[in-house]
Amino acid sequence: MQQLSQLPSDPAFVQDPYPFYDRLRAAGPLAFWSDYAMPMAADHATVSALLRDRRFGREDPVPPDRPAHQADFWAVENHSMLELEPPRHTRLRAQVLRAFTSRRIAALGPEIAALAHELVDAFPSEPFDLLDAFARPLPVRVIARLLGVPEADAPSLLAWSNAMVGMYQARRTHADEVAAARAAAEFTSYLTDMFRAPAPNGLIAQLLAVEAENKLSRDETCATCILLLNAGHEATVHTLGNGVAGLCAADLWGAEVTPNLVEEVLRHDPPLHLFTRFAMEDVEAHGHQFARGDRVGLLLAAANRDPDVYSDPARFIPDRYPAAPASVSFGAGLHFCLGAPLARLELLEALRILAQRCPDLRVVEPPRYANIYHFHGLERLQVDVS
Numbered sequence: 001m002q003q004l005s006q007l008p009s010d011p012a013f014v015q016d017p018y019p020f021y022d023r024l025r026a027a028g029p030l031a032f033w034s035d036y037a038m039p040m041a042a043d044h045a046t047v048s049a050l051l052r053d054r055r056f057g058r059e060d061p062v063p064p065d066r067p068a069h070q071a072d073f074w075a076v077e078n079h080s081m082l083e084l085e086p087p088r089h090t091r092l093r094a095q096v097l098r099a100f101t102s103r104r105i106a107a108l109g110p111e112i113a114a115l116a117h118e119l120v121d122a123f124p125s126e127p128f129d130l131l132d133a134f135a136r137p138l139p140v141r142v143i144a145r146l147l148g149v150p151e152a153d154a155p156s157l158l159a160w161s162n163a164m165v166g167m168y169q170a171r172r173t174h175a176d177e178v179a180a181a182r183a184a185a186e187f188t189s190y191l192t193d194m195f196r197a198p199a200p201n202g203l204i205a206q207l208l209a210v211e212a213e214n215k216l217s218r219d220e221t222c223a224t225c226i227l228l229l230n231a232g233h234e235a236t237v238h239t240l241g242n243g244v245a246g247l248c249a250a251d252l253w254g255a256e257v258t259p260n261l262v263e264e265v266l267r268h269d270p271p272l273h274l275f276t277r278f279a280m281e282d283v284e285a286h287g288h289q290f291a292r293g294d295r296v297g298l299l300l301a302a303a304n305r306d307p308d309v310y311s312d313p314a315r316f317i318p319d320r321y322p323a324a325p326a327s328v329s330f331g332a333g334l335h336f337c338l339g340a341p342l343a344r345l346e347l348l349e350a351l352r353i354l355a356q357r358c359p360d361l362r363v364v365e366p367p368r369y370a371n372i373y374h375f376h377g378l379e380r381l382q383v384d385v386s
Contacts, residue, residue, distance in 0.1 A: 001288060002027035005034045008170035008373040015369050017273065017376070018314065021302035029286040030296070038276070038295040039288055042302035044309040044328070046286055050298055052333035053285065056277035057085040062293035069174070072181040073167060076188060079223035082231065082335065085280070089334065095215045096224055096338065099206035105341045112142055112346055116353035127364050129380040131241050138350055139236035142342075143229050148202015149194055160187040161230045170373045184226070191222050203228070232339045236346050238271030238377030243351065245269075245367045245381055250316040254359055257352040260321040262344055265351070267327035268316050273301040274374035275331065301376065303328045358385040 004027065006013055006020045013020060024031045025042040033040045041047045050056055066074050077083055081092045119134050140154045140161070149157070163183035166176040191204075195218075198205040207221045216224075243265035247253050255261060275298045279290035290296065304327045305313040310320065330337035337343070354361070365382035 001030055001032050001039060003032040003034050007035055009371055014371050014373060018305055021299060021305060025302060030288050033297065036297060038297055040297040040299055042299045044303040044306040047298045047303035047328055048332055050277060050296060051328065051331055055280055055283045056296060057280050058083050058335060059085040060278050060293060061280055070177050070181050072185040076184045076223050076226055079219040080227045082227060092220060095210045098210060099203050100338060102341055105345060109345055109349060111145065112349040113353055115141060116350050120353065120357045123385055125386055127382050127384045130244060130383045131378060131381050135237045135240040139233045139346055142346060143232055146203050147225055148199030148204045157229055161233050164230055165234050168374065171371055187226055188222055191225055232342060235271040236343055238375060239265060239347060240350055241378040241381050242269040245363060245378060246316050248363045252316060252318060253361055254355060255318050257355050259348060261318040262347045263321045264316060264318050265347060266329040267304045270301050270304060270329040271375060271377055273376050274299055300328045361385045
C-alpha cells in the first residue's frame, strides 16, 4: 500500500484538499495517510462499498481508555446512534424514525421559507457576513422548532454544538476537549430541564413518549436530541456557505434552484470530508488485511470528485443529476444520514429564497475555509446584495 503524508491542518490543504485527494485516489483502492495512521479510500466505488460493508462499523470493538477530562462528552456520545452498531443501533433508529417522519419534515417547508424571508429582511445595506446573517441562524432555529425548545435559546445551542463537534477536528487541543465535555454537560442539563415540560408538538415530546414505552432510555433520548442539533446544524451551515460561494465562483448565481442543483451543491464541496469505520473482525478488503479494531478512513469529498464517475468533477454543473450517480455526502448503508430529508429541504428553501430576494448577490472578499478538518466550511462569506 502506498503511503502519503499530508498534515490536515496545513493552510494550503485547508483551503484546497482536493489535489491531495487526487493523489490518494491515484494510489489505488486504499492508500495509507500517515498523518492519520490508517488506510484511506478515496474513489467512489471503494468508499461506497465500505459504507455498505457490514464487516466495518462505527463502534470500536476494542474500546480505548478515555481520559477523565473527556468523560462528560463520551457520556453523551456513547449513546449516540452515530457511534453504535446493531442491535442497539437498529432499535434506536427505528424508534427515532417514529418521531422523525418524512411527513413531519415536509411540513416544515413553509416555516423554513418564512424564516429565510425573515433573515433576508434583516440584511444590512453594506457588505456583511452571510454565514452570521443567514447560514448559521437558519438551521439552528429550524432544529429548535423541531425539537420544541425556545428559539431564544439558539445562541446557547449553537455554542454547545460548536464546542462538541470540536472533538472531531484534527487540530483539537486539550482545551478543546475540556470545552467539548463542558458543553455536553451543559447541554444535557438544559435538556433535562426541557424534559420536565416539553412543548406538546415538539420532537422532544414524541421521543419522551417513546421513552415511556421503555423503548428508549433517558440517556438515549438526550443523546438523540443532541445528535439532531449537532449533526444537522453543523453540516447545513457549511453546505449553505460552500454552496453560495461555489455558485458565485462558477458565475451561476441566479440559476434556478431545483432539487438537482441542491444535489450538485452537496456533491461539489460537501461539509464532511472524512468518516471512519472500524473493522469489526479480522477481514481482508480491497487488497488489505485488517485486524479487528483497525480503522479505515472514507473520504466522502474525494469520492464526490472521482473523475471515473463524474465528468469534469471540479466544475459546478447544476444539471448533472439525475444522470450522475448519487454523491456519498450523506453516507450510505446502515448509517445513511437520518437528517438527509431535512437537510435537502433546508438547502432547497434557503437557496431558493436567497436567490429570489438577492438576485444581485456577489462575494466581495475571497472566501477562506476554516481550519476545522475533517469538516470543510468557510470562516466567513462577505457578500453584498445591493
